[in-house]
Structures are given as structure tokens and as C-alpha cells.
Amino acid sequence: MIQVANRLHTVEEYYFSRKLREVGQMVASGKPVINLGIGSPDLQPPQKVVEAIVNSLQDATAHKYQSYQGLPELREAMAAFYKDHFSVNINANTEVLPLMGSKEGIMHISMAYLNEGDEVLIPNPGYPTYQSVTKLVGAKAVFYNLKAENNWLPDIDALQKLNLSKVKLMWVNYPHMPTGAQPSKIAFRGLIDFAKRNNILIVNDNPYSFVLNENPTSILSVEGAKDVCLELNSLSKTFNMAGWRVGMVLGSSTHIQNILKVKSNMDSGMFYGIQKGAVEALKCSKMWYVTLNSVYKKRRELIWKLAKALNCTYDENATGMFVWAKLPQGIKAEEFIDTVLIENNIFITPGTIFGSQGEGYIRFSLCASTEAIEECIARVNR
Known part of the structure; x- marks a missing residue:
């Protein structure tokens, strides 16, 4: 049998590659999973x-x-x-x-x-x-x-x-x-x-x-x-x-x-x-950035509501297309996101995939529509 290169033993399959397979299987079985995990922009490029x-x-x-x-x-x-x-x-x-x-x-x-x-x-x-x-x-x-x-x-x-x-x-x-x-x-x-x-x-x-x-x-x-x-x-x-x-x-x-x-x-x-x-x-004008951020601002405000519903805290001064949220003391990130995935059909990224300093944190993506985020809030509140 042909052996793989030693370098392959030093790395694992990318987390999102593995986890999105699991999410895909849930969707295929009829689960209405909403993906707030990955930062893949869902908006269109400039025309x-x-x-x-x-x-x-x-x-x-x-x-x-x-x-x-x-x-x-x-x-x-x-x-x-x-x-x-x-x-x-x-x-x-x-x-x-x-x-x-x-x-x-x-x-x-x-x-x-x-x-x-x-x-x-x-x-x-x-x-x-x-x-x-x-x-x-x-x-x-x-x-x-x-x-x-x-x-x-x-x-x-x-x-x-x-x-x-x-x-x-x-x-x-x-x-x-x-x-x-x-x-x-x-x-x-x-x-x-x-x-x-x-x-x-x-x-x-x-x-x-x-x-x-x-x-x-x-x-x-x-x-x-x-x-x-x-x-x-x-x-x-x-x-x-x-x-x-x-x-x-x-x-x-x-x-x-x-x-x-x-x-x-x-x-x-x-x-x-x-x-x-x-x-x-x-070459896009300033108006492109203003329009883009007006969408993300509305989404972020909803994600903040979702984070509060999950008893998380966050920094309102942070930038970017994610919300980094701190879990209540003593809760493990991967256990938490798996519970939310199973009980609420919401996929959130655990902070631990970014290193040990990410334990106790989760990351929400803003790459989902306001309707999808509102549905997530409703699921958690129910």
C-alpha cells in the first residue's frame, strides 16, 4: 500500500469541511438548519x-x-x-x-x-x-x-x-x-x-x-x-x-x-x-461601503439579540463580519454549539477552533439574512 507523505500526519481536515458535512446530513434528513457559522458572504458583488x-x-x-x-x-x-x-x-x-x-x-x-x-x-x-x-x-x-x-x-x-x-x-x-x-x-x-x-x-x-x-x-x-x-x-x-x-x-x-x-x-x-x-x-465609490455596512449593521444588531438570548456577552466596539461572544462561566464552547445545533437547528462556530484561548467563546457570522437571524432568535426564545 502506498503511504502518504509524513506531512499529512501533522494536519487534520479543516474544521468547517468536517462540520459542514454533518450540517449537510442534517439538512438532507429534513432538519431546517440555519448556518451562522461560516463567513461566506451571501450578498451580491457590485453590478x-x-x-x-x-x-x-x-x-x-x-x-x-x-x-x-x-x-x-x-x-x-x-x-x-x-x-x-x-x-x-x-x-x-x-x-x-x-x-x-x-x-x-x-x-x-x-x-x-x-x-x-x-x-x-x-x-x-x-x-x-x-x-x-x-x-x-x-x-x-x-x-x-x-x-x-x-x-x-x-x-x-x-x-x-x-x-x-x-x-x-x-x-x-x-x-x-x-x-x-x-x-x-x-x-x-x-x-x-x-x-x-x-x-x-x-x-x-x-x-x-x-x-x-x-x-x-x-x-x-x-x-x-x-x-x-x-x-x-x-x-x-x-x-x-x-x-x-x-x-x-x-x-x-x-x-x-x-x-x-x-x-x-x-x-x-x-x-x-x-x-x-x-x-x-x-474602483467602487464610498457609497458601496456605506450600503454594504448598512446591511451588516442591521444583522449585527439582531445577532446581539440572539447572543443575549443565549446568555452571552459581547463587545459592541468590535468590527468585521462576525460577533465574538463570551459564554457564561464554565460552559464549554463545543458542547454548547452542539446543543444549540441539535435543539435549535442553529450552527454556530465554537471559539476553540481558533485555539485554546477561544475556549468559553463562540462566533456568529453575519452572512445570513435578517429573516434567518430573526428565526434563530424565535427558536431560542421558544
């Missing part, structure tokens, strides 16, 4: 984005292999987006690389910089893919705890006391998922100084800046950041384009060139029509 991909299909180059670096006009649109929204100057030719979703960027960056045995600082709680990709490339995950009392920000003093001799990479994610915590320029400044002192590359994963957030922030807006930082961003949440798979990585030309060495051996370019649609998305 001009859809029109752009449709209109592009007749272009002479639409069905050919595309550039590994993306269309020049897409890179220019990404650079302009960062200038307009974050006041960050990006060279469209050398400092931005389009990605097929920022998730692939996590793999490409890890493959470009990590050797077997290198160590990686990973937030707890944090996005599970940081850990799984670290393991897949043979590096070692070193978790740093984020705490509510510190607004879910890294404790630089505690980090500096660690043995950092083998640490090469550090993942941060602000605005933070799953908690919705906002960064500050002071926090980013501290991270950049920490990275320079210890020769560590920091990657800020930044796909949630524009959802229920009036102050979008980029780590690259801090002076000196490009020396030691990369930033990932995505069109998935901001423009309801999750299935399109469009993201970007931004940073110094040296770092981008290193990532391109990996990426150019992994794919043959992003589909032309998707790139044309992405260009239009990045």
Missing part, C-alpha cells in the same frame, strides 16, 4: 463587477494563459486602492502581487521563507490555516496568547522574553478574526520595532478592514513597515467575491519577488475575466 466579467469574455486574450503577476491594470488598481484607503504608496510594478485568494498567499509566503525546523509565531486565537500551513512546510508553530483584557493585541514584552533564535515569521491579523479587535498605529509601531530587533518577517492578514469599520488600517502605513512586513488583503469580504478567489500580497519588491518564485511554479495566472471584474471592484 458593474459582474458586467465586467461578462463583457470580458469576448476579448481576444480572455481565454489565454495570463501573466503570473496579473494584468498591469489590476496591479495599478490595487496600488490605487491602497493609496486611497490606507495612504500607502505602492509601486504597482514591483510591490504588489495578485493572488487567487489570500489563503494561497499564506502557503506561498511560508514556502518562500520557511525551512524545516524554523519557528513561526501564530496568534491564539487565530485563523487555523496559519498553523496548518506551518506544519505542512515542516516548520514549528509557536503560539502567542491574545487576551480580552489587552484588547486581543500582542503582548510585545512577553514575546521578547521568548527564545526567538529560530523564529523567522510572525502572523498577525488586524482587524482581528475571530474577535473583531482593532489595531492601533501604536500597536503596529511596536510590532515593527519588535520585528526589526529580532529579524522576523511579520505578515498582517487584513481582509476585514471595510466591514463595519470606519477606520480602515494597514500595517504598511507605518514608517519602515516594508522593511520587515508583508500584508495580505482580499476582495472576498469587502466586495462579496469570496468564490471569485481574488487577493493580493503587498510589500517590498524583494519580498514580492521571493513570493513570485513560488507562485509562478504553482499556477498559470488568474482568469482574465476575474481580473477585469476585480479592477472594477477596487
Whole structure:
């Protein structure tokens, strides 16, 4: 029998892949499950984005292999987006690389910089893919705890006391998922100084800046950041384009060139029509963000009511398309969400899938209609 690679023994199937199978089986058996677990936008992209991909299909180059670096006009649109929204100057030719979703960027960056045995600082709680990709490339995950009392920000003093001799990479994610915590320029400044002192590359994963957030922030807006930082961003949440798979990585030309060495051996370019649609998305006016957030604001208010009905507490100042809620003292997250799933046919994400610091918390997604959320409240109240 052919044996699988050793790296497969270091990771498990993604939680949502397993759990959504269970939810799917419940639905197939007639259970009216409402999914408040996964952050897959249910709203439509801007109409001009859809029109752009449709209109592009007749272009002479639409069905050919595309550039590994993306269309020049897409890179220019990404650079302009960062200038307009974050006041960050990006060279469209050398400092931005389009990605097929920022998730692939996590793999490409890890493959470009990590050797077997290198160590990686990973937030707890944090996005599970940081850990799984670290393991897949043979590096070692070193978790740093984020705490509510510190607004879910890294404790630089505690980090500096660690043995950092083998640490090469550090993942941060602000605005933070799953908690919705906002960064500050002071926090980013501290991270950049920490990275320079210890020769560590920091990657800020930044796909949630524009959802229920009036102050979008980029780590690259801090002076000196490009020396030691990369930033990932995505069109998935901001423009309801999750299935399109469009993201970007931004940073110094040296770092981008290193990532391109990996990426150019992994794919043959992003589909032309998707790139044309992405260009239009990045040009959206302020009204797009206002309209999008008016929908999410109504949903969030209902989710807050649902959280209260479940005896949970939450931070009204948090941003993003999730509500991170604290369970009553002593209640285990996974046991709680399983009870709600069985008794109320509502699927909620347990905080534990984001790390041990997520115990005692659950996460609600705002990617459900107001009618669906109101039905959830009614079920719980019954």
C-alpha cells in the first residue's frame, strides 16, 4: 500500500469541511438548519463587477494563459486602492502581487521563507490555516496568547522574553478574526520595532478592514513597515467575491519577488475575466461601503439579540463580519454549539477552533439574512 507523505500526519481536515458535512446530513434528513457559522458572504458583488466579467469574455486574450503577476491594470488598481484607503504608496510594478485568494498567499509566503525546523509565531486565537500551513512546510508553530483584557493585541514584552533564535515569521491579523479587535498605529509601531530587533518577517492578514469599520488600517502605513512586513488583503469580504478567489500580497519588491518564485511554479495566472471584474471592484465609490455596512449593521444588531438570548456577552466596539461572544462561566464552547445545533437547528462556530484561548467563546457570522437571524432568535426564545 502506498503511504502518504509524513506531512499529512501533522494536519487534520479543516474544521468547517468536517462540520459542514454533518450540517449537510442534517439538512438532507429534513432538519431546517440555519448556518451562522461560516463567513461566506451571501450578498451580491457590485453590478458593474459582474458586467465586467461578462463583457470580458469576448476579448481576444480572455481565454489565454495570463501573466503570473496579473494584468498591469489590476496591479495599478490595487496600488490605487491602497493609496486611497490606507495612504500607502505602492509601486504597482514591483510591490504588489495578485493572488487567487489570500489563503494561497499564506502557503506561498511560508514556502518562500520557511525551512524545516524554523519557528513561526501564530496568534491564539487565530485563523487555523496559519498553523496548518506551518506544519505542512515542516516548520514549528509557536503560539502567542491574545487576551480580552489587552484588547486581543500582542503582548510585545512577553514575546521578547521568548527564545526567538529560530523564529523567522510572525502572523498577525488586524482587524482581528475571530474577535473583531482593532489595531492601533501604536500597536503596529511596536510590532515593527519588535520585528526589526529580532529579524522576523511579520505578515498582517487584513481582509476585514471595510466591514463595519470606519477606520480602515494597514500595517504598511507605518514608517519602515516594508522593511520587515508583508500584508495580505482580499476582495472576498469587502466586495462579496469570496468564490471569485481574488487577493493580493503587498510589500517590498524583494519580498514580492521571493513570493513570485513560488507562485509562478504553482499556477498559470488568474482568469482574465476575474481580473477585469476585480479592477472594477477596487474602483467602487464610498457609497458601496456605506450600503454594504448598512446591511451588516442591521444583522449585527439582531445577532446581539440572539447572543443575549443565549446568555452571552459581547463587545459592541468590535468590527468585521462576525460577533465574538463570551459564554457564561464554565460552559464549554463545543458542547454548547452542539446543543444549540441539535435543539435549535442553529450552527454556530465554537471559539476553540481558533485555539485554546477561544475556549468559553463562540462566533456568529453575519452572512445570513435578517429573516434567518430573526428565526434563530424565535427558536431560542421558544
